[in-house]
Amino acid sequence: MRLSFESINKNLVIKLDGELDHHTAEEIRDEIDREIDHYGAKNIIFDLSGMNFMDSSGIGVVIGRYKKVSKLGGEVAVVNINHRIERIFKMSGLFNIVKRFDNKKQAIDSL
Amino acid sequence: MQNHMRLEFLSKSQNEAFARVVVASFASQLDPTIEELADVKTAVSEAVTNAIIHGYEDMIGTVIIECTIQDNEIEIIVIDHGKGIENVEEARQPLYTSKPELERSGMGFTVMETFMDEVEVESQKGAGTKIRMVKRFESR
Numbered sequence: 001m002r003l004s005f006e007s008i009n010k011n012l013v014i015k016l017d018g019e020l021d022h023h024t025a026e027e028i029r030d031e032i033d034r035e036i037d038h039y040g041a042k043n044i045i046f047d048l049s050g051m052n053f054m055d056s057s058g059i060g061v062v063i064g065r066y067k068k069v070s071k072l073g074g075e076v077a078v079v080n081i082n083h084r085i086e087r088i089f090k091m092s093g094l095f096n097i098v099k100r101f102d103n104k105k106q107a108i109d110s111l
Numbered sequence: 112m113q114n115h116m117r118l119e120f121l122s123k124s125q126n127e128a129f130a131r132v133v134v135a136s137f138a139s140q141l142d143p144t145i146e147e148l149a150d151v152k153t154a155v156s157e158a159v160t161n162a163i164i165h166g167y168e169d170m171i172g173t174v175i176i177e178c179t180i181q182d183n184e185i186e187i188i189v190i191d192h193g194k195g196i197e198n199v200e201e202a203r204q205p206l207y208t209s210k211p212e213l214e215r216s217g218m219g220f221t222v223m224e225t226f227m228d229e230v231e232v233e234s235q236k237g238a239g240t241k242i243r244m245v246k247r248f249e250s251r
Contacts, residue, residue, distance in 0.1 A: 022160040023124035029214070053149075055156040056222050060214035084149055091225060092205075092218045 002050075003028055005035045010074075011108055012041035017050035022057040029061060033068060042074040043111045047104060049080035058085075059092045066097050075099060077107045114140065114180040122167040122174050122191065124160075130176060131155040137178050138185050143248045150226035151185070151246055157219040158189040158242045165209065166193025166240055184228075184247040196234040203232065 001018035014032060018024065036044065044065060066076045077099040081089065089095055101107040116137050120126045131152040138151050155176070162174045175190040196202045202209075203224075208217035223230045229245040 021127045021156050023127050055153050056216050056218040059216035059218055064214040
């Protein structure tokens with residue numbers, strides 16, 4: 001799993017490329033948290049355009065980051081989600097806490 | 112068609128990706144759709160992850176996967192000889208997790224049940240867990 005970060009105003013865009021399972025979740029969790037702190041990001045936007053697999057371990061990663069940023073009034077959004085990953089998001093009720101936009105620009109304009 | 116395979120590997124998290132790719136590769140002889148194959152991959156990933164983090168916890172043990180193809184269906188059995196599940200019914204509930212501190216969502220069994228046609232769990236405390244799943248490929 002490859003991560004790339006882009007800070008736009010108070011938003012941190014996190015692009016996840018590859019497969020998100022229990023193994024890769026363990027690898028990326030701390031790195032994401034460090035980058036959120038480093039950039040002083042308020043909101044985070046997960047760009048899932050390059051994510052080709054996710055199981056329920058990914059749900060934990062999203063909820064964990066939501067807990068972190070929501071403490072300081074921040075929000076979590078996802079963009080470019082494919083329909084498989086959308087199914088897992090829906091199943092677990094993640095869209096109750098995570099906003100969904102078609103693309104990065106929309107997310108940044110709306111958050 | 113009838114075919115069978117058995118796979119055995121250490122309960123290391125690196126093997127989660129390996130296991131789901133091997134099973135998907137074996138299942139592909141049934142000519143499934145991409146969607147059906149993704150269902151199988153996701154369910155196997157959940158079952159193997161359960162074996163690794165709940166069955167064996169911090170120990171390293173052996174995870175066994177047996178797959179049988181019969182007509183248009185595949186049966187996938189994931190076995191660990193770890194600590195077992197005390198209350199299977201409770202473990203299968205959506206959002207139930209014994210490890211919230213690890214950011215586990217408790218959705219593993221729900222995902223397996225959603226993506227597979229049958230899911231059965233047999234477990235004995237101290238002896239291990241066996242998850243049996245069946246997927247029927249309708250596309251053929």
